[in-house]
Amino acid sequence: MAANSAPCEQCFFCRRGLQNLCEDLQFNNGAYAEYIRIPSRIVERNTYRIPEGVSYHDAALIEPLACVLKGFEETSPRPGDTIAILGLGPIGLMFVKLASLYGCRVIAIGRRRTQLDRAEAMGAHELVRADQHINTVEAVRNLTGGRGADIAVEAVGKPETWHWVLDMVRRGGTLNFFGGCPNESRVMFDTNLLHYSEITCKASFHHTPAHIRKALDLVTRGDITSKDFVNSEEPLANLLEVMRHLMSHNGHLKTAIIP
Ligand SMILES: [Zn+2]
Incomplete structure (x- = not known):
């Protein structure tokens, strides 16, 4: 190999x-x-x-899997942590599987019913269907007592969803911008939120x-x-x-x- x-x-x-x-x-x-x-x-x-x-x-x-493993390790997970995984393609699903093997509580967020079914079969504890009628950020907050997830992983690769994960994570939590966005994409983040909520932002390549x-x-x-x-x-x-x-x-x- x-x-x-x-x-x-x-x-x-x-x-x-x-x-x-x-x-x-x-x-x-x-x-x-x-x-x-x-x-x-x-x-x-x-x-x-x-x-x-x-x-x-x-x-x-x-x-x-090696890429996902590296990204997962770099978020410093602990067993029992709640991890929100946004995007359920093969990469997002590998995060779901690894996180559930590791003993995390997994909130899987995806657009298609089939993806959510796969995530459930791989050990996801909560499923959130991302469509225009649902505020996914609010859904994650509701599932975490209003606090937000300990870890949030972006596995889509769109500036819009990079914003969502920032709003899904708790104070002192860790984000992983795993999905690469199209060239020359830009995002603007709320500096107060990053600073006063002590959000750790990671990104992982290769x-x-x-x-x-x-x-x-x-x-x-x-x-x-x-x-x-x-x-x-x-x-x-x-x-x-x-x-x-x-x-x-x-x-x-x-x-x-x-x-
Ligand atoms: Zn070298």
């Missing part, structure tokens, strides 16, 4: 354990082929043997080799399984069709491409 990047392990950032911000992060983008050549640095530093009993489908989850190894462990233990995330299979020849389908944001999960 070759990760999609490898850090240099020598630069300023690598020496501080921030390998995801490596000044010379080598990427290997794209794997849609019968054969690919993996750059030697990735072979040396970020390639792993798939353990027995772990399917290719399961192993393919490791990269996105992963490190250590998170890849942890994600591999989670998948090997069966805590995270492709059965929850991969709901169809297609041959390589149908790739374009699959991509078009994904672009329509129709609430589908992941499709395994079998070359």
Whole structure:
């Protein structure tokens, strides 16, 4: 299982354990082929043997899971914390699964009934359907005694929802702006709210080799399984069709491409 990047392990950032911000992060983008050549640095530093009993489908989850694991850890969760997760695509659902495994109380917020059903199956305790008739911020506040969630994760990638999570979190709580917004997006936040409520704002990009190894462990233990995330299979020849389908944001999960 070759990760999609490898850090240099020598630069300023690598020496501080921030390998995801490596000044010379080598990427290997794209794997849609019968054969690919993996750059030697990735072979040396970020390639792993798939353990027995772990399917290719399961192993393919490791990269996105490593990103989510890093984002989750960086919010410093404690068992029993209430965590609001806004956005229930595959990434949001991985947050739901991880947070419930960790013993958090999970409030899952999504637009589609199917997404909310999946979130419930993965351990979400409360479901909030985000449509124009519901004030999702108020819904989260009502579910937390008016206080707000200990942690709120934005897994949508829109300036509007970046604002929502700020209003969902409690005083002294932590936010993770996990969803990347379109280029040149801008947000304006209430400085008084950030300052006097002592909100910690985190953002999380990519992963490190250590998170890849942890994600591999989670998948090997069966805590995270492709059965929850991969709901169809297609041959390589149908790739374009699959991509078009994904672009329509129709609430589908992941499709395994079998070359
Ligand atoms: Zn580096």
